[in-house]
Amino acid sequence: NNPPWPAYRGYHEYSFAHATMSARLPTILGKAIEDTTRTLNEQSDEEKVVDLVACIERMAELMTDLSGNHKLRPVIDDDEADVALWNKEIAKYFQGKDFMNAPWLFAEAYKYRRLHECFSTSKFWKEYDVFYRQKCDTFSRSSEAVFELSMRFAEPFKIDSSLSAAEKLEAERLMFLELTQVCLWGNSTDLSLLINMTEEQIKALQSTGGDHLAATEKNILGNDLGRLWESVKEVRSKTGGRIDFVLDNAGFELYCDCVYADFLLQSGLATQIRFHGKRFAWFVSDVTKKDWNWLLNTMVYGQLFPNATDVELESLRRLGQRWKQYEKEGKWVYEQHPFWCTGYTFWDLHSEAPDLFLHLSRSDLVFFKGDLNHRKLTYDCAAPASTPFDIAIGPMASSAGAPKVVSLRTIKSDVVVGLGSEGDETAERLDKEEPGWKISGKYAVVLLSEGRPG
Numbered sequence: 001n002n003p004p005w006p007a008y009r010g011y012h013e014y015s016f017a018h019a020t021m022s023a024r025l026p027t028i029l030g031k032a033i034e035d036t037t038r039t040l041n042e043q044s045d046e047e048k049v050v051d052l053v054a055c056i057e058r059m060a061e062l063m064t065d066l067s068g069n070h071k072l073r074p075v076i077d078d079d080e081a082d083v084a085l086w087n088k089e090i091a092k093y094f095q096g097k098d099f100m101n102a103p104w105l106f107a108e109a110y111k112y113r114r115l116h117e118c119f120s121t122s123k124f125w126k127e128y129d130v131f132y133r134q135k136c137d138t139f140s141r142s143s144e145a146v147f148e149l150s151m152r153f154a155e156p157f158k159i160d161s162s163l164s165a166a167e168k169l170e171a172e173r174l175m176f177l178e179l180t181q182v183c184l185w186g187n188s189t190d191l192s193l194l195i196n197m198t199e200e201q202i203k204a205l206q207s208t209g210g211d212h213l214a215a216t217e218k219n220i221l222g223n224d225l226g227r228l229w230e231s232v233k234e235v236r237s238k239t240g241g242r243i244d245f246v247l248d249n250a251g252f253e254l255y256c257d258c259v260y261a262d263f264l265l266q267s268g269l270a271t272q273i274r275f276h277g278k279r280f281a282w283f284v285s286d287v288t289k290k291d292w293n294w295l296l297n298t299m300v301y302g303q304l305f306p307n308a309t310d311v312e313l314e315s316l317r318r319l320g321q322r323w324k325q326y327e328k329e330g331k332w333v334y335e336q337h338p339f340w341c342t343g344y345t346f347w348d349l350h351s352e353a354p355d356l357f358l359h360l361s362r363s364d365l366v367f368f369k370g371d372l373n374h375r376k377l378t379y380d381c382a383a384p385a386s387t388p389f390d391i392a393i394g395p396m397a398s399s400a401g402a403p404k405v406v407s408l409r410t411i412k413s414d415v416v417v418g419l420g421s422e423g424d425e426t427a428e429r430l431d432k433e434e435p436g437w438k439i440s441g442k443y444a445v446v447l448l449s450e451g452r453p454g
């Protein structure tokens, strides 16, 4: 049940796997230790201090294992719902493997699980998120794009009633295409790649204007936007149409996802949206329940943007209030299945998390956001760029009950599929003309698989 192409591994020096495993992950862990030390220095209670010092010591051990390329040991049983899944996978496939020769996807996820273990085995710091400060801070520095969207979308979405039915549908289609791109490019602000960004850099990544979007559509190398619109229209014709988002990053990307989900609901294209987040800190910027709550509450009650006008702040508050109301009414539901924080790819979702697969198979459309989810969908292997998306995602397209799946992903790592029959040539040309095109986040894919009825 595996694809015929080899998975990327840390020792593949030509791939981003190598830079990540040898340099990026130790840097990220170093920053996590700095954050925890800062928290330690703010504590007064002796028991808590001693407990946190032990967490820092465990992080130092993890640093030794990672930078010394030690073998992967089982995860300590910390009563988390995912331990059994982790240790089963290690025992079955990765016994004796180390950080560099295990598949990159697995080794990288394992590092985040080990980081969580440093805290989950403590008494007072089980829920501590070493990336929380950074996530909140980046959102607070995204004011320009945040208010651009809130000023436009705080007012509930309305289509001019004097338009003909065909004109209304066209207006809706254009809005759908624009907001799908807002949601897509919201994925470029990923903190694991952009440590220490300036406000100017954040602004450049987040510009959401119409002209900008027209220009960026040509950077969507595999583009199923047209088919996606057709699928979404079908969801509307059902009563109780449900759309799911397998989330990626907190802060600005989550905010864009919510703007998009709000539109899908208001336009009647869906009647319920389910959001899937992580149970603990994951790949630096991924959404946890705390990040979700923080965003909604900061929009309504926060004082993050001292330079904003009253009108801007009011627009953000209204948007936040509406979203909180959706949550109360059950129109928006936040979930966190343990499978999302394991090392398995989604080729194993149906067999390792059958309850989750069944749950997703009841959705009318499942959006997978971001690079990591794309790597997991495609097994993170060296498939040719011309490989059709539904072949690349294997059982997530071919198993009975596979839902319609869309990947909205800015390209930040090696695996690239779904570029069409000329895709191999496109990839070769970009390799020559723009080395680094696979990690810059400048390019993207919007890929759809129709799924298979159960």
Ligand code: F6P
Residues within 6 Å of the ligand: 020, 108, 187, 190, 192, 193, 248, 249, 283, 285, 369, 370, 371, 372, 373, 375, 412, 413
């Ligand atoms: O460390 C590499 C990686 O997993 C890449 O997939 C990507 O560069 C980043 O981390 C996560 O990106 P995203 O937040 O879009 O999943």
Ligand code: MG
Residues within 6 Å of the ligand: 190, 248, 249, 283, 285, 286, 370, 372
């Ligand atoms: Mg992420």
